[in-house]
Amino acid sequence: MENTLQRIKVATVNEVPKGIGKRVHAGNYEIALFHLADGNIRAVENRCPHKGGVLSEGIVSGNRVFCPMHDWKVDICSGKVEEAGGGCVQTFQVEVENGDVYLLLEDL
Amino acid sequence: MGREKLVLIGNGMAGVRCIDEIVRIDRGRFDITIFGSEPHPNYDRIQLSKVLQGDTSISDITLNDWSWYRDNNITLYTGETIIKVDPGRQVVYSDSGREIPYDHLIFATGSVPFILPIKGADKEGVTAFRDIKDCEQMMDYSLKYKKAAVIGGGLLGLEAARGLLNLGMDVDVVHLGDFLMERQLDRTAANMLKAELEKQGMNFLLEKQTAEILGDGRVEGLRFADGDEIPADLVVMAVGVKPNVQVAAESGIPVNRGIVVDDYMKTEITNVYAVGECAEHRGMVYGLVAPLYEQGKVLARTVCGLESEPYEGSVLFTKLKVSGVDVFSAGSIIEEEETKSIKAFNDWEGTYKKVLITEGKITGAVLFGDTTEGNQLLGLINQGADVSEYLHASREEESLVASMSKDELICGCNGVTKGAIVEAITSQGLTSVDEVKACTSASRSCGGCKPLVAQLIEHTVGESAQLPEHEPVCGCTSLSRDEVVEAIRDLNLSYTREVMNVLDWKTEEGCSTCRPALNYYLNMVHPVTYEDEKESRFVNERLHANIQKDGTYSVVPRMYGGVTDPAQLRKIADVAEKYDVPLVKVTGGQRIDLFGIKKEDLPNVWADLDMPSGYAYGKTLRTVKTCVGEQFCRFGTQDSISLGIALEKKLERISTPHKVKMAVSACPRNCAESGIKDLGIVGVEGAWELYAGGNGGTHLRAADLLCKVKTSEEVLEIAGAYIQFYRETAHYLERTSKWLERMKLETIRAVVVEDQAARAQLNERLDEALSVAKEPWKEVVESPALRKELYEHVSIPVLSK
Ligand code: SRM
Ligand SMILES: Cc1cc2nc3c(=O)[nH]c(=O)nc-3n(C[C@H](O)[C@H](O)[C@H](O)COP(=O)(O)OP(=O)(O)OC[C@H]3O[C@@H](n4cnc5c(N)ncnc54)[C@H](O)[C@@H]3O)c2cc1C
Ligand code: SF4
Ligand code: FES
Numbered sequence: 001m002e003n004t005l006q007r008i009k010v011a012t013v014n015e016v017p018k019g020i021g022k023r024v025h026a027g028n029y030e031i032a033l034f035h036l037a038d039g040n041i042r043a044v045e046n047r048c049p050h051k052g053g054v055l056s057e058g059i060v061s062g063n064r065v066f067c068p069m070h071d072w073k074v075d076i077c078s079g080k081v082e083e084a085g086g087g088c089v090q091t092f093q094v095e096v097e098n099g100d101v102y103l104l105l106e107d108l
Numbered sequence: 109m110g111r112e113k114l115v116l117i118g119n120g121m122a123g124v125r126c127i128d129e130i131v132r133i134d135r136g137r138f139d140i141t142i143f144g145s146e147p148h149p150n151y152d153r154i155q156l157s158k159v160l161q162g163d164t165s166i167s168d169i170t171l172n173d174w175s176w177y178r179d180n181n182i183t184l185y186t187g188e189t190i191i192k193v194d195p196g197r198q199v200v201y202s203d204s205g206r207e208i209p210y211d212h213l214i215f216a217t218g219s220v221p222f223i224l225p226i227k228g229a230d231k232e233g234v235t236a237f238r239d240i241k242d243c244e245q246m247m248d249y250s251l252k253y254k255k256a257a258v259i260g261g262g263l264l265g266l267e268a269a270r271g272l273l274n275l276g277m278d279v280d281v282v283h284l285g286d287f288l289m290e291r292q293l294d295r296t297a298a299n300m301l302k303a304e305l306e307k308q309g310m311n312f313l314l315e316k317q318t319a320e321i322l323g324d325g326r327v328e329g330l331r332f333a334d335g336d337e338i339p340a341d342l343v344v345m346a347v348g349v350k351p352n353v354q355v356a357a358e359s360g361i362p363v364n365r366g367i368v369v370d371d372y373m374k375t376e377i378t379n380v381y382a383v384g385e386c387a388e389h390r391g392m393v394y395g396l397v398a399p400l401y402e403q404g405k406v407l408a409r410t411v412c413g414l415e416s417e418p419y420e421g422s423v424l425f426t427k428l429k430v431s432g433v434d435v436f437s438a439g440s441i442i443e444e445e446e447t448k449s450i451k452a453f454n455d456w457e458g459t460y461k462k463v464l465i466t467e468g469k470i471t472g473a474v475l476f477g478d479t480t481e482g483n484q485l486l487g488l489i490n491q492g493a494d495v496s497e498y499l500h501a502s503r504e505e506e507s508l509v510a511s512m513s514k515d516e517l518i519c520g521c522n523g524v525t526k527g528a529i530v531e532a533i534t535s536q537g538l539t540s541v542d543e544v545k546a547c548t549s550a551s552r553s554c555g556g557c558k559p560l561v562a563q564l565i566e567h568t569v570g571e572s573a574q575l576p577e578h579e580p581v582c583g584c585t586s587l588s589r590d591e592v593v594e595a596i597r598d599l600n601l602s603y604t605r606e607v608m609n610v611l612d613w614k615t616e617e618g619c620s621t622c623r624p625a626l627n628y629y630l631n632m633v634h635p636v637t638y639e640d641e642k643e644s645r646f647v648n649e650r651l652h653a654n655i656q657k658d659g660t661y662s663v664v665p666r667m668y669g670g671v672t673d674p675a676q677l678r679k680i681a682d683v684a685e686k687y688d689v690p691l692v693k694v695t696g697g698q699r700i701d702l703f704g705i706k707k708e709d710l711p712n713v714w715a716d717l718d719m720p721s722g723y724a725y726g727k728t729l730r731t732v733k734t735c736v737g738e739q740f741c742r743f744g745t746q747d748s749i750s751l752g753i754a755l756e757k758k759l760e761r762i763s764t765p766h767k768v769k770m771a772v773s774a775c776p777r778n779c780a781e782s783g784i785k786d787l788g789i790v791g792v793e794g795a796w797e798l799y800a801g802g803n804g805g806t807h808l809r810a811a812d813l814l815c816k817v818k819t820s821e822e823v824l825e826i827a828g829a830y831i832q833f834y835r836e837t838a839h840y841l842e843r844t845s846k847w848l849e850r851m852k853l854e855t856i857r858a859v860v861v862e863d864q865a866a867r868a869q870l871n872e873r874l875d876e877a878l879s880v881a882k883e884p885w886k887e888v889v890e891s892p893a894l895r896k897e898l899y900e901h902v903s904i905p906v907l908s909k
Contacts, residue, residue: 010902019643020650023901033902037617051251054659056901057647059620066620068647068655070165086147 005093005104013099016041021056021065029105031092032056034076036063041101042076043094049074049087111139114411115200115210117190117355119144121153122384122400123216124172129408131180137412140182141208143200146239147187149174154397154521154554156243157264157429160271163806166240171552193359195377212411215356215367215375215382219349219395224259228321234343237268246342250275253341257281257330259318261288263428265346266305270430272344273309280338281305282313282330292426292437296453297460297476304433304458313338351386351393366393371418373407383407390421397521397553398422405523425486425520427479427556431806436482439472439489440464447471450495465495483560487516509563518560521553526564533568540579541565579839582621584613589839592626596633604630604644620646625840628727631763632835635877642898648725651898652884653710656703661710663702664724665717666760669734669752669772670698676719683716695724697731697769711895714885721885723760727841729768729831732756733781737774737791746791748774751820755789758824759831761881762874765838765847768831769804783811786844787827792816796823800830800856801848809845812853815861829860829870835877836870 008026010033016022022033023046032046032055042063046056053069060066063077073082079091093104114130116123119142127140144150148170155169177184185202192201199209221236223229233249235242246268249256256272258265261283269279287298302312317333321343329339351366362368362376366388373381373389384400385393394400399422409416425438441464443449450463459477463470463485469492473485488498512518514527532538532547541561545551551558580586587595592611601607604626608618618626623644631638642650653661665680680700684692690704699722705713714721723730732755735741737748752772759768771780774791782788784804788811790797795816802811814830817823833856838847848856859866888894 008904010904015896017643017897020898024904025901026904051657054655057651057655057659059623059646060643061617061619061623062615069657071620072167 005106007095007102007104009100010103011101013041013096013101016101019060021058021060023054023056024103026103026105027107029092031103032065033094033101034060034065036060036076038063041094041096043092043103044074044076044079045090045092047089048072049081049089055089111137112211113209114138114140114212114214115208116140116142116214116216117193117200118216118218118352118384118386119146119148119150119184119186120216120218120384121150121171121397122218122404123214124150125401126214126216126383126404126407127182128172129405130411131182133408133412133414135180138212140180141210142177142182142184143188143190143202144184144186145189146241148240149177149184149186151240152553153239154429156237156240157267157271160237160243160246160268160275161429161431162271162274163431166243190355193355193361193380195359195361195380198379211379213380214407214411215361215380215386216384217352217355217386219385220352221345222348222350223345224318224347226318226320228323228327229345231321231323231327232325233323233327233341234321234345237264237344237346238349246272246344247275249342250277254278255280255340256342256344257338257340258344258346259330260346260348261285261312261314262291262346262348263289263426265344266301266310267429268344268346269310270305270308272342277342278311279309280311280313280340282316282318282332284315284317286315288312288314289428289435289437292441293435293474293476294441294443294462297435297437297462297474300458300460300476301428301433301435305430308430308432349385349395351388353386356382356386364388371406371420372410372416373403373419374410381407381411389419392421394422394424396424396426398425398523401521402523423486423489425482425489427482427554429554429556432808434475434477434479436475436479436485437473438482438486439470441472441474463495463498468495469493470495470498483517483520483557484512486520487512490517491515509560509567518564519548519550519552519557521556522549524548524550529561529564530568533565539565539569542579581625582619584608584615584618584622585611587611589625589629593629593633596629602630602634602638604641618644624649628763628765628840632877635873636880649727651707651710652721652725652888653705653707654725658704660704660706662724663705663710663713663717664695664697664699664722665719666722666756667699668756669732669749671734671749671753672699679717679719683713686716687713697722697724698733699731708899708901711885711888711899715889720760720883726763727766728761728763729756729759729770731769733769733771733785735773735779737772741774743777744774744791745793746774746796747820748772748780748789748791751789751796751823752780754820754824755827758828759878761883762831762835762878763881764831764835765840766843768834768844770827784808785811787811787830789823794818796820798823798826800853801845803843803845805843807845812848814853814857825867825871826860828874829867830856832870832874832877833860835874 010024016035018035024031024033030046031043034042048067050072053067055065057068058065064073079088081087095102150172152169152171158164189203190200191203199207201207221238235245256277257280258269259282261281269281272279287295318330319333320331322329327343331337353363353367356367357363367382367386369382369387369389373383383403403419406416406419423439428435448465452461462474464472470488512526516526518526538544544561551561607626627641627644647655689702693701695701732752734748734752738744768786770787771782771785772789773780773782782790784802788799795818797816798814799811800814803809
C-alpha cells in the first residue's frame with residue numbers, strides 16, 4: 001500500500017505561459033500543463049485518446065484544448081473528450097504555492 | 109391520463125428523422141424514448157465514406173447532437189439494444205434489463221451487413237462498412253498494414269476502396285460480376301468507371317468468387333474458387349445488406365424479407381410501425397435515405413393521427429461519392445425491347461449519358477463524367493414526364509435551375525423541391541446554403557446538391573442584388589467573415605478577445621476555427637500595429653515547423669526558385685548527420701525536407717543551417733517552382749529561374765488566408781507545372797503569361813489565364829497586387845482556386861491588371877505589411893525567452909524513494 005502521492009515542483013507560474021501548453025516529462029509520465037485564462041493551472045495526460053496527439057500543442061479555449069492532430073476537443077478540467085469517439089485522458093492534481101507549481105503524482 | 113408513450117427502436121437515420129418530423133408537428137404530444145445499439149447520437153451514415161476518404165471527420169457528421177434530444181425531452185439510451193418486444197402487453201425489453209411500456213412503437217432497426225458464409229470470415233481483420241466502429245477499424249488498420257482487399261464492386265465497396273487508397277493502402281477490389289455497380293450502371297458506364305478508378309490506383313479482380321479467407325487468427329489473404337490467392341491484411345466485405353428483422357420476427361411481428369408495412373408504415377400488429385431499411389413496402393426494401401425519409405414523413409403524420417397521403421414507393425437513384433469521379437444513375441436502367449434510349453458518348457472528355465424512354469416517358473438515366481443533369485432527370489422520372497420536356501429543357505441555354513419546374517427535386521436525399529427552397533428563400537430572406545440547409549434540410553445528407561442550391565439562391569435573390577455572403581465564421585458566432593472584418597475596421601478592434609467580446613461571441617474564448625481566423629484578419633487590417641497572438645495559431649505556425657504524427661517536427665529551409673549549390677547541400681548534410689535526422693527527402697516543392705526533428709532541437713538546427721525558413725508550414729508563400737529555362741534548356745524562351753527567385757524574394761513571409769504556391773516555366777511545355785498553381789507564370793516568345801487560381805491538391809483545378817505582359821517588372825507588380833487583393837478579400841482558409849471562383853476572374857483582372865491606380869495601391873499596402881515581417885527562425889535563435897517559452901519542456905527524472 002505504498003501508493004502515496006509525491007509532490008513535485010515542475011515550474012514556476014510565470015514559466016507556464018497563458019494559453020499555451022507546456023510539456024512535462026516526469027519519470028514515466030508525460031503531462032501537459034495548461035495555464036488557463038481564469039488563472040488556474042491544470043494538468044492532463046499528454047496523449048489524445050484518439051491517436052495519441054500531443055495535447056500540449058493544441059489551441060486552448062476556455063477550459064478546453066483542441067488536439068493538434070485531428071481537432072478533437074478535450075476538457076482540461078474533467079479529462080473528458082467531447083467528440084463522438086469519446087474516451088478521456090487522465091487528469092492530475094496541481095498545487096500552486098508561492099508562485100511555484102507542484103504536481104501530485106503516484107509512483108514516478 | 110399522461111402523455112402517450114412513443115418508443116423508437118434504432119437511433120439511426122430513418123427513425124430519428126421520423127421523430128424529428130413528429131416533434132415538428134406536435135412537440136408536446138408524446139413521451140419519447142429512443143434506444144440505439146451504437147454509442148453515438150444520430151449521425152449521417154452516408155458521410156462515413158467521406159470520413160474514410162479524409163474529407164470530413166467523425167466529429168463533423170453528427171445529425172442530431174445530444175442537445176437536440178434534451179431540447180425535445182427525448183429519453184435516449186445509447187449503447188443499449190432492444191432484445192424483445194411483447195406486443196400484447198405493449199412493452200419493450202432491453203439488454204440491460206430495462207422494461208419500457210409503449211402506446212406506439214416504431215421499428216427502425218436498419219440493416220445488417222451481409223457477411224459471406226465462407227471459411228475464415230470470422231478472422232480478425234475482416235470488417236463490414238456500416239458504422240463508425242467499422243470506419244475506425246479501417247483507419248486503424250491502415251496505420252499498421254499495407255494491403256487491403258474489398259469484396260464487392262458496388263457503391264459501398266468502391267467508396268470503401270477509395271477511402272483505403274487515401275489512407276495509403278494498396279487496394280484490390282474483388283467482384284463476382286463482370287462489370288462494376290451492375291445494379292446501377294450499364295456496361296459502358298461501368299467500364300469508364302473502372303478505367304478511371306484504375307487510374308486512381310485501384311486494382312480490380314472481376315469474375316472472382318471468394319472461397320476462403322486465409323490466415324492464422326489474423327487475415328493474411330484470400331483464396332478464390334478458381335484456386336488463385338492474393339495477400340491481404342484487411343478484408344472489407346461490401347456484398348450487400350439484409351434488413352435487421354430479428355427482434356421483430358421473434359416478437360411475432362409479420363416479417364417477410366423486411367418487416368411488412370402498408371402504405372402508412374403500419375405493421376399488422378396494432379400500434380407497431382416500421383420505417384427505414386428494416387421495412388418492406390409493397391415487396392420493396394429500400395437502402396437509400398431518400399425513400400426512407402419519405403416513409404418517415406408519412407409515418408410521422410400517421411402516428412400523430414393526421415391524415416396523410418399514402419406512401420406509394422420511390423424511384424431509386426444513386427450517386428457515387430468518390431472524388432474525381434461523377435456517376436449518377438436513376439430509375440430503371442436496363443434496356444429492354446420496348447425501351448428506346450438517347451445516348452451520348454464522348455470518349456475525348458470521358459463523359460457518357462444514357463436516358464431511357466418507355467412509351468414516350470423518361471424512365472431511367474445513367475450519367476458518367478458530367479452529372480449536372482442528374483437531379484433534373486430524377487425529377488422528370490419521378491413525374492413520369494414526357495421525353496419532349498427533357499429535350500426542350502436541354503436545348504435551352506438558360507441555367508439549369510431556372511429551367512426546372514417548381515416540383516422538381518433539388519435535394520434527392522431529403523426530397524426537397526425547387527418550389528420549397530424558393531419559398532424558404534423568399535419568405536425568410538435566406539442567402540446562404542447553410543441557411544437553406546437549416547430551414548429545409550436540402551443538402552443535409554450527401555451534399556451533392558450544394559452547387560444547385562447555391563445556383564438557386566443566386567437565381568432567386570437575383571445576381572444584381574449582390575448576395576451578401578452569409579457563411580458564419582464558425583459555430584461561435586452568427587456573423588460572416590465580411591461582417592467581422594468590417595467591424596474590425598470600423599470599430600478599430602485590436603485583439604481577438606476584444607473582437608469576441610464586442611461582437612458577442614457565443615463562447616468565451618472561441619474555438620480552433622475562429623481564433624486563427626481572427627488572428628489573420630486582425631493582422632491583415634492592422635499589419636503594422638497588430639501583435640501576433642501565438643496562442644491563436646495552429647501549432648505549426650506557432651512553432652514554425654510541421655508537427656508529425658509522432659510529435660516530432662520537420663524543417664524545410666528556403667531554396668529560392670529550387671536552386672541550390674554545393675555549399676548549401678553540404679551544410680544540410682552536416683546538420684542531418686549531427687542531429688541524426690531520420691529522413692531527408694526532396695519535396696514536391698523543389699527543396700529539401702528534414703523530417704523527425706525533436707522540438708527542443710529545432711532552434712539549434714536552424715542556427716546550424718543558417719538559412720531562412722521555407723515556411724512549409726505556413727499560410728503564406730510556400731514555394732516558387734521554376735524550370736531550368738533559357739539559361740540551359742534548348743526550348744527556353746525566358747529566364748524563368750531569375751523571375752522565380754525574384755518573386756520568392758519579394759513575397760516570402762507575407763501572411764495570406766491560405767498557403768500560396770507559384771511556379772515559373774520558360775515555355776508552354778510547362779515543366780514547373782504553372783497551370784496548377786495559385787499563380788503560375790509561363791514564358792512565351794517576348795512575353796509572360798500569368799495564370800491564376802490553379803490548385804494541384806484535393807480539388808484539382810486548372811488555372812485561368814489572367815493576362816499576358818511583356819516584362820518581368822510587370823509580372824512582379826501584378827503578382828504583388830494579386831496577392832494583396834487575395835489577402836484583403838478571401839476568407840481565412842480559402843485557397844485562391846475557390847476565391848477566384850467566388851470573386852470571378854473578370855473582377856480580379858479588372859482590379860489587379862487593368863486598373864493601374866488600384867494595382868499601385870495594392871502594392872503599397874502589400875509593402876507596408878512586408879516591411880514588418882521578420883525571419884521567424886532567426887528570431888527564435890536570437891531570443892532565449894522565445895526558446896524557453898515555446899521550445900523547451902520540463903524534464904524530471906525518476907525519483908528514488
Ligand atoms: C513535404 C510535402 C510532400 C513531399 O514530401 O514532397 C508536403 C507535405 C505536406 N503537405 Fe502538401 N506537401 C508538399 C507538396 C504539396 C503539393 C505539390 C506542390 O506544392 O507543388 C501539393 C499540391 C499543390 C497545391 O497545394 O495546390 C500539396 C497539397 C497539400 C494539401 C491540399 C491543399 C489543397 O488546397 O487542396 C494539404 C492539406 C492542406 O493544406 O490543408 C497539404 C498538407 C501537407 C502537410 C502539411 C500535412 C500536415 O498538415 O501535416 C504535409 C506536411 C509534411 C511535413 O510534416 O512536413 N498538402 N502538397 C511537399 C512540401 C512542398 C514544399 O517544399 O513546401
Ligand atoms: C458507407 C455508407 C455509404 C452510404 N451512402 C449512401 C448514399 O450516398 N446515399 C444514400 O441514400 N444512402 C447511402 N447509404 C445508406 C444509408 O446510410 C442508409 O440507407 C440509412 O442509414 C438507413 O437508415 P435506417 O435508419 O434505416 O438504418 P440505420 O441508419 O442503420 O439505423 C439503424 C440503427 O438502429 C440500431 N439498432 C438496430 N437494432 C437495434 C435494436 N434492437 N435496439 C437498438 N438499436 C438497434 C443500429 O445500431 C443502427 O444504429 C450509405 C450507407 C453506408 C454504410
Ligand atoms: S505528405 Fe501530403 S500527400 Fe503525403 S500523406 Fe502528407 S498530406 Fe498526404
Ligand atoms: S490524435 Fe487527437 S484528435 Fe486525433
